Amino acid sequence: ILEELNVRALKLTTDKDSFGVSLRAEPDHRIGARLKGQFKAVMAAIKTLTDEQLQGFLTEVQIDVLGNMMGPEDLRIFYQFTGDRAAELAQQYETQAEKDVLVLLNVVQDQxxxxxxxxxxxxxxxxxxxxxxxxxxxxxxxxxxxxxxxxxxxxxxxxxxxxxxxxxxxxxxxxxxxxxxxxxxxxxxxxxxxxxxxxxxxxxxxxxxxxxxGVPPAKKSLVATQAPTGRGKPSTPFVNLCLEGLKSGYGIE
The missing domain is CATH 3.30.2320 (hypothetical protein PF0899 fold)
Known part of the structure; x- marks a missing residue:
């Protein structure tokens, strides 16, 4: 998973409080046609629902607001940073949510x-x-x-x-x-x-x-030169030639 996501670390947790995250709700304005005169009061009440109440709503999939039963199609649930570090956390993390899954991506670069x-x-x-x-x-x-x-x-x-x-x-x-x-x-x-x-x-x-x-060192080339002579004879009577990495040929065995 880490390789696919191209991230350094991945932490899975159900403790959103440790990241200063809580739930908040907004009404779907389509409920206005149903609630009519009650809409403003219900809208205000929805916005005051606590994190605990909304957590229960996600579990039970319904909640009573001023005598009106609300379902998933009536409320929009959002995650928000709260507390003294809310502004700091909002700068530190990019967020994306899908139903009850929240992804926090730490975008602050350390050294x-x-x-x-x-x-x-x-x-x-x-x-x-x-x-x-x-x-x-x-x-x-x-x-x-x-x-x-x-x-x-x-x-x-x-x-x-x-x-x-x-x-x-x-x-x-x-x-x-x-x-x-x-x-x-x-x-x-x-x-x-x-x-x-x-x-x-x-x-x-x-x-x-x-x-x-394991790369072998480069081979040095063997260059034949005229041997120095003394009194008409070579300075050495013979030499040994070793073939390294070469096949014998041209009369050489």
Whole structure:
């Protein structure tokens, strides 16, 4: 359920009082034709029904108001915040109700939620850059970042490395640790919450990521050169060649 709702936590309770919630009622104005001269008095009485009385109405599905029996079609039931914190709670929660079910959605962001939001924005920028550079999910690359200027809240984006790496599935490192000589696939400055985030995608994993992923280190090429000679003879009489990851051929066994 949590995954489908995209929320961090879900609490089910029948104790609405703990959230400062109570019931109130409004008359359906169509009852005016039935009540005629009594309508104003009944309307005022309906608005004064207590939470306890309305809770009983939801259970019994009827209630007597000034000698008039009211059913579900006669009253509209609403949930409201009450008490000293009513205004604060109204700002904290978005509400939606259906019959006797009330949903309260806490829309106030704490620091951890703001941090996660920043990380998600960074992830989105990385994914867009990968698409622009035609980098596929299977490519072995590393992403390096630099925040300009390197101050303020966004500069702490490095503290969310684990979260970001879990999403992008490649190394996320500070630009100061870039590998020298590695091919740069793309380098671009983008805006992240008002500051510049310079992203660079390089070929290859970082050493620790490659070890963790089980990627073998790159093989060094063997280049044959003229052996130095002394008195018309090679400096060494023979060499051993080992073929790694190559099939024998061309007379080599």
């Amino acid at each position: 951890s939620m703001k941090d996660e939001g920043l990380a998600r924005e960074a992830i989105n920028l990385v994914q867009k850059l990968r698409n622009e550079a035609h980098v596929t999910p299977s490519d072995t690359v590393s992403v390096y970042f630099e925040v300009v200027p390197p101050t303020g809240y966004v500069a702490d984006v490095n503290s969310f490395s684990n979260y970001i790496e879990t999403a992008i599935k490649v190394p996320w490192r500070a630009a100061s640790t870039k590998k020298s000589g590695a091919k740069v696939l793309i380098n671009k400055s983008q805006k992240l919450q008002g500051v510049d985030l310079v992203l660079t995608i390089q070929e290859g994993f970082t050493a620790e990521w490659a070890a963790k992923a």
